Amino acid sequence: MSLSPQWLDELRSRISLSGVIGRSVRVQKAGREFKACCPFHNEKTPSFTINDDKGFYHCFGCGAHGDVIRWMTDHQGLPFMDAVKELAAQAGMDVPAPDPRAAQRAEQHKSLHDVMAAAQAYFVDSLHGPGGAAARSYLASRGFPASIVREFGFGYAPNDRQGMKAALSAFPEAMLIEAGLRIVVEGKDPYDRFRDRLMLPILDARGRVIAFGGRILSAEKTDAPKYLNSPDTPLFDKGRTVYNLHRAGPPARHSGRIVVVEGYMDVVALAAAGIAEAVAPLGTALTEHQIERLWRVTECPTLCFDGDSAGQRAAMRAVVRALPMLMPGHSLRIVTLPQGMDPDDVVKRQGPQAMEALLGEARSLVDVLWEAERDAAPLATPEDKAGLKARLLAHCETIRHPDIKALYRSELTRRFGDLAYARPERPPFQPQQRKAAPRSGGKGQPWKPAPPPLAQEDSQRLRNVGLGISPAPLRALLVALIERPDLIAAHAEALAGIHTEDAALAATLDALLAIAANGGSLESGRIKTILAERRIDAPTLASLGSLRYGLIGDSGVDGDALAGAIILLVEIPMVDEALAEANRRYQAELTPETEAEKERLLQRRLALLARLGQMGRARLSL
Known part of the structure; x- marks a missing residue:
């Protein structure tokens, strides 16, 4: 039987995870979460946490992690469908009747997963073979340790148009094409999509290979893209997939932050520097689906962008895309990197502590929106200033949540008022140096006494300034x-x-x-x-x-x-x-x-x- 992801998500949302776990494990309230001694390994100090809002449990001791269905299968020992049926009964939901077409699609996906796993093995073997010398040299030049190379599954795609077909001959060529590994061009024989590239597997939430990204190695191929990703397939939707999220999720939940960088090589560089909570979109601007997935891990992801104009435009695109989605407690923070530097440059030139310092200076979404629009055009005339106000209010109108919309209007209107109606700064007073007046017959300025002290009434009135009015x-x-x-x-x-x-x-x-x-x-x-x-x-x-x-x-x-x-x-x-x-x-x-x-x-x-x-x-x- 095949159950849709939407139905399973609805089932999870109706079940109290802490309530289910609490039937067999003693749990204690700890702020917004629950804690317990991990039932998967012996421990005396609780390191097992349960988060009902996000629907997962996690052990920081042994790494056990999952949702309520995973709990029923791993801890209670039930088969998947038995676990689903028991939870559905508790939630008052009917398990859908078997759908032959859904079952066929599930079987097809399973077969494609087998294809992708075989392709990953082929790329890894090629990296360590005679033809992978250039790829190994590149990895060494980046300073990636062997443990990082193994953890992220680096491989190499040989410079052979038919190498994949020969290596995966156990699978029909149609499956290789459907998985995005081979390309069909009318009037020509199919050929391998990835050739002479350093390869990285892209994994889903369960750690299965669903796509690949390849970096070009030959500097002579100026007409080829530097980075090439798999196309969308039945397994891979680049607008919904966040690279490294399955690996970054547990440390991100522990630290309370997740760092979004522009590319997967930046993710690897940060992981090598000890920052394990890094993820990346896949060749596109951050999408609504990706933002929602990040919010399930932490309420305020930190986005890193280059300090050049392209990076600023990317930051603004992320802001505009996030505004309609804002919820209480959920937002974005944005870091602007030094001009001409990416995360790997910062780590190599200045050390991991410099990257940590930049992350600590992340700006709020409202600050980035205000600064971007304020600096977008000159503000020399009243018309210029009116244009700024119109742009700010137009952004506010895109926010769906009524309270957040009103608060953004209030904050941005206040900032605009401070800018538009500010009194011009006057230079500090510099007393003029005067020559001594002649004793007689001179033309100097007549002597003037110092101003008298404030009268008592004026002094009292001025002391009252700033007290405002009563409520x-x-x-x-x-x-x-x-x-x-x-x-x-x-x-x-x-x-x-x-x-x-x-x-x-x-x-x-x-x-x-x-x-x-x-x-x-x-x-x-x-x-x-x-x-x-x-x-x-x-x-x-x-x-x-x-x-x-x-x-x-x-x-x-x-x-x-x-x-x-x-x-x-x-x-x-x-x-x-x-x-x-x-x-x-x-x-x-x-x-x-x-x-x-x-x-x-x-x-x-x-x-x-x-x-x-x-x-x-x-x-x-x-």
Whole structure:
């Protein structure tokens, strides 16, 4: 009987792995996982971990690893189908009826696996034979130890168009063609795909050879690709396969990181340097399927790209592809390597510790997105800056998860505001050196006394700069928006610019923006239900008493008053920051210009606070 991978994945998702293992082994909760003494070897200190979220167990002592089906076959001793039937009964699933076509495909795949295993043996034998001298010399030049050569299964494809056919004569030529080992060209005899190349096997999650990658050895063949991979076959889908994932998975789960490099030779170089968690895509940009597979191993894979323009474009492609898929806790981190260097260069020239240092400096996805778009075009004119903002918001719109979309909008809008509306830096004040004025009859500048100390009232007002406003106005604004959620979308951009240190108010504001951005229900009752489901203690009319700031009257929410309140809540902190900077400049320079600027901003702040106070129905302390 042949069961589809989709059905087996559904079975695994419905079963609690820790519950199944816990029936025969004593398990203990350890954070998000469970631990136990390994049942596959004798030990006194637990090194056996169970992860229900990812659906696997792993022993760091003996290397035992598998899912719930593997547990039933390896530990309970059941045949595969008996294990599946028992688990299906527990999960309430019906085992599919036998499908003759699926069975035929499974048998065909099994036969192709035999072909690929035979091809791998042929390549390994050729590497150690007389014709493999150039390949062995190349491996020696890369500094790969013999243990790495054996572990990764290096081989050699002889420079013979019919060598594979002769070596694998036990298999029909049609199977060799179907496995991607031979090429058919109309009007010509079939010939071997890989010739005079250093060969690396590509393995699936169970460690079976499903494809090959070959590196050219002859420098004279300038018209041939440097690297050549197997084509897509019934066994191999390059868009879904991650090179070395079967080998890198266990150490990656142990260390909590997985490193994605551009090619399989980089993977081998890092493994030789002691970094065993490296994987690579196979000749394509990282795909959605590959990102999902990486997330099953660790929640934030680290991607390494070259520092040249091609590497930067590759990094941006990965960012754009990942944005729609982002989930809470799941993202990407990105490392940019020094210009003109790949991981092997870094390790050889600077040592493994330099590579570790680069990995430790990986940037977040939002940082890479911001920097790439910020540097993509000049920002000399208002139109240039508006173009940057449009590109950033367009990226945000591709994010499917509503909360992450709202948070990205808020973060990128904040960064854009800091860039677009930043005051130009002034050079530090340099007091002019003046010549001493003549005692009489001279034309020098008249003597001026030092500026008087700040008056007590001004001093007190300046000490209050930066204290911001109380949470009450924002609380009142949120109440109004909860009562009239249809107004959120019209003011979303301005609302995203409001910042508060009050965690509850910030969570409420982010949730309202996320609901509106996701096209959620815009009925007040539904909004309150969603906030309650998210365990957000939203402000209510009852908690405000009479402090409503004129936003809610007898006839409901006043839309004009609400718009004015939003403007004030955005502008007051901005004026606070500008006033603090003006005060610092005044203290440093003591010129009439800095004094005038400080006083202008101070009066502006007082006017804004007065307007906010006038909106209230009670006297507030701001």
